[in-house]
Amino acid sequence: MLLESLRRYPDVEADNLFAWDASDRLILARWSSERRAGVGAGAPAPSGPVSEGSELVVINDNYGALTLGAAAAMGAGRPAGAAADSIRVYQDDLLGELALGHNARAAGFTGYDSHPLDETLLAGARTVLMQLPRSLDELDDIARAIAAWAAPDVTVYAGGRIKHMTVAMNDVFLRYFDRVDVSLARQKSRVLTVTGGVGRVTPPVPREREHDGLRVAAFGGVFAGTSIDAGTRLLLTVLRRARPDARDAIDLGCGTGVLAASLALARPGLRVTATDQSRAAVASAARTAGLNGVADRVEVVRDDGLASRPDASADLIVLNPPFHIGAAVHTGLAQRMFADAARVLRPGGQLWTVFNSHLGYRRELARVVGPTDLVTHDSTFTVTASTKQNEKDSNGQHAGRSRHR
Numbered sequence: 001m002l003l004e005s006l007r008r009y010p011d012v013e014a015d016n017l018f019a020w021d022a023s024d025r026l027i028l029a030r031w032s033s034e035r036r037a038g039v040g041a042g043a044p045a046p047s048g049p050v051s052e053g054s055e056l057v058v059i060n061d062n063y064g065a066l067t068l069g070a071a072a073a074m075g076a077g078r079p080a081g082a083a084a085d086s087i088r089v090y091q092d093d094l095l096g097e098l099a100l101g102h103n104a105r106a107a108g109f110t111g112y113d114s115h116p117l118d119e120t121l122l123a124g125a126r127t128v129l130m131q132l133p134r135s136l137d138e139l140d141d142i143a144r145a146i147a148a149w150a151a152p153d154v155t156v157y158a159g160g161r162i163k164h165m166t167v168a169m170n171d172v173f174l175r176y177f178d179r180v181d182v183s184l185a186r187q188k189s190r191v192l193t194v195t196g197g198v199g200r201v202t203p204p205v206p207r208e209r210e211h212d213g214l215r216v217a218a219f220g221g222v223f224a225g226t227s228i229d230a231g232t233r234l235l236l237t238v239l240r241r242a243r244p245d246a247r248d249a250i251d252l253g254c255g256t257g258v259l260a261a262s263l264a265l266a267r268p269g270l271r272v273t274a275t276d277q278s279r280a281a282v283a284s285a286a287r288t289a290g291l292n293g294v295a296d297r298v299e300v301v302r303d304d305g306l307a308s309r310p311d312a313s314a315d316l317i318v319l320n321p322p323f324h325i326g327a328a329v330h331t332g333l334a335q336r337m338f339a340d341a342a343r344v345l346r347p348g349g350q351l352w353t354v355f356n357s358h359l360g361y362r363r364e365l366a367r368v369v370g371p372t373d374l375v376t377h378d379s380t381f382t383v384t385a386s387t388k389q390n391e392k393d394s395n396g397q398h399a400g401r402s403r404h405r
C-alpha cells in the first residue's frame with residue numbers, strides 16, 4: 001500500500017515511468033524475513049529499534065521505496081529531529097533525494113538523513129539495503145565504500161531487475177566480501193545477499209585519464225566515465241565559436257566536467273559554472289577542474305537543472321542533454337533543460353546543444369529558447385546554437401520553466 005502511494009515528483013512523471021518496482025519489494029522482503037528469523041546482521045540489534053535504525057543504510061533508493069519501506073517494517077513513526085536513530089541514505093541523483101523528501105513528508109516520516117558516499121554514511125552500519133546500479137564502476141565504488149567503513153559483520157541486500165543484472169556484479173562484490181548468495185527470481189527480480197567483509201580496504205578514489213592534454217576524472221557511474229562521449233567531442237570541435245565574448249558560461253548537466261574545463265582552459269577571463277544533479281558527476285567535475293588547474297574559475301554545483309540560478313544571468317550555456325531516464329529513453333529531461341536555459345540566458349545569450357540527430361531537437365529548441373542554427377553535424381550527432389531574444393522580439397512565444405518548483 002505504501003509503495004503504491006509513492007511518486008517520482010519532481011522527477012519526470014509519465015505512464016511508462018514508475019516510482020518503485022518489484023526489486024524494491026524483494027529487497028525489503030529478503031531483509032525482513034532474515035530479520036524476523038534473527039539471522040545475522042539482518043536481525044534487530046540487541047539494544048532494540050532505536051539503534052537498529054542508526055545501523056541501517058539505504059543506497060541508491062530510487063524514490064523512497066527502500067527507506068520508507070524499511071521504516072515501516074521497523075515501526076518507525078519517529079518524531080521530527082530524532083537524528084540519533086535515523087536511517088542513513090545515499091542517493092546519487094538529486095531528483096531521487098527530492099522525491100524521497102516529498103514522499104517522506106507525505107507519509108509523515110522524518111527519521112532519515114541524506115549523506116554522500118563516505119564515512120558519515122557508513123560508519124557502524126550493519127545492514128545495507130540497495131538498488132544495484134547499472135554501472136560496474138559505480139558498484140565498485142559502493143562495494144568498496146561499504147567494505148571500508150561499515151561494521152565488519154555488515155550484510156548487504158542488493159537487488160535489481162534481472163534484465164539489468166550480470167554475474168560480473170557478483171564478482172565486483174567478491175573483490176571486497178567473502179560471500180554472495182543469489183536469491184531465486186521473483187517477478188523478474190533478484191537479490192544478492194553479501195556478507196563477510198574482507199577488511200583493510202581503502203575508500204574509493206576517482207579514475208583518471210588524459211585526452212589531448214585534458215585530464216578527466218570519474219567517480220562511480222558518471223556519464224562516459226574517463227572517456228569523452230562522441231557527441232561531446234563534436235561539440236568540443238566548435239566550442240571556440242560559441243559566444244567568444246561571453247563573460248560567464250554554464251556547463252549544464254556537466255558529468256565529468258569536460259566541457260566546463262575545456263571552456264575555462266581556452267578562455268582565461270571566463271567564469272564557468274558546472275552543474276549536475278548527480279553526486280558522482282559533481283565530485284568528478286570538481287576533480288577534473290582541479291587536475292586541469294582551473295578549479296579557481298570553475299564553480300561546481302549540484303542542482304536540478306538550473307533551479308538555483310537567477311533569471312537572465314548567463315551569456316553562454318553548453319549542453320549535452322540526457323535522453324535516458326533510468327532504463328527508459330525519454331525526452332522529458334532534455335525539454336526541462338531547454339526551458340531552464342531559456343530562463344537563465346540573458347537576451348542575446350546562446351545555448352549550444354549537442355544531440356543524437358534522430359532526436360530532432362532543433363524545432364523544440366527554436367520554440368523554447370529562440371532562433372536555432374545548425375552549427376555542425378556528423379553521421380550521428382548534431383550541434384545547434386540557439387539565441388535567446390529580447391522579450392519584445394520573441395513575441396512571448398518562448399516558454400521558460402519557472403525557477404520556483
Ligand SMILES: C[S@@+](CC[C@H](N)C(=O)[O-])C[C@H]1O[C@@H](n2cnc3c(N)ncnc32)[C@H](O)[C@@H]1O
Binds near residue numbers: 229257322
Ligand atoms: C549526456 S550526459 C552529459 C555529461 C557531460 N556534459 C558530457 O558531455 O560528458 C547528461 C548529464 O545530465 C545530467 N542530468 C540528468 N538530469 C539532470 C538534471 N535534472 N539536472 C542536472 N543534470 C542532470 C546527468 O547526470 C548527466 O551527467
